[in-house]
Amino acid sequence: MNDSQQRGTGRGRIRRAELLAVGRTLFADTSYDALSMDDIARQAGxxxxxxxxxxGSKRGYYLAIIEESVAELLLRAGTTHDLPPAERVRRTVDGYLRYARHHRAAYRAIATGGVGFDAEVLAIRDRVREDLLATIARAAWGRTDLPPVARTALVGWLSAVEGVTLDWLDRDGPPRDVVCSLLVRALGDALRAVEDHEPGCPAPSRTEL
Known part of the structure; x- marks a missing residue:
């Protein structure tokens, strides 16, 4: 059995998951540069x-933690398919904020691009944004093939979401439900602006969103 096969066994997957859990805790409390592989191994026992x-390396470990965090964030955003569109949007935004609050270090890495200018983390961030755009577009219009004006509006809204969320985490801002309400209302305004330019993307009523 070669190395990749051993890593893929049930025991290997469990051990890898345990190491990732340790890493998420460590990187939440300590900066990337301040942690050595000796520190990581000692904390993991x-x-x-x-x-x-x-x-493979500390960077490989860090990237694996970010990838796992991305998977969890997208899972939270994508488990509302059986709800009405307006409730789906609210649950998606609330799940996003819950994730950011409970995994601050990983969220900051995802939203800002990681340690310095890290092309691989930036690529992960871009993938997250595309997946979240698709999730919101499906909730709003039941489609992901967006006209340019719709994409521009959603990209602008998502950029605002990231900025608001980062500030909320840094300043321990208003309660999560208040932040969620503000972001959902901003999305409703963005969707109504889209409809003004693109009738094929109808907006919800103000009583819905």
């Missing part, structure tokens, strides 16, 4: 070689 075995 394993030999340093085991961390290298599963992730």
């Amino acid at each position: 394993v030999a340093k070689g085991l961390v290298y075995y599963y992730f």
Whole structure:
């Protein structure tokens, strides 16, 4: 059995998941540069070689944590398909804020592009944005093939969401439900502006969103 096969066994997947859980806690409290592989191994209670075995390097470990965080964030955003559109949007935004609050370090890395200018983390961030745009578009219009004006409006709204969320985390701002309400209302305004230019993308009524 080669290395990749061993890493793919049930025991290997469990050990890898345990190491990722440790890493998420460590990177939540300590900056990337301040953590060494020795620190990581000591906190995980394993030999340093085991961390290298599963992730190759500290950067590989960090990227794996970000990828796992992205998967969880997108899962939270994408589990509202059986709800009416307006409630789906609210649940998606609330799930996004819940994730950001409970995984601050990972969220900051996703929203800002990671450590310095990290092309791989920026690529992950761009993928997250595209997936979230598709989620919101499906909730609003039941489609993901967006006219340019609709895409521009949603990109602007999502950029505002990221900025508001980062500030909310840094300043311990209003209650989550208040922030959610503000963001949902801003999305409703954006969707109504889209309809003014693109009748094929009808907006919800003000009583809905």
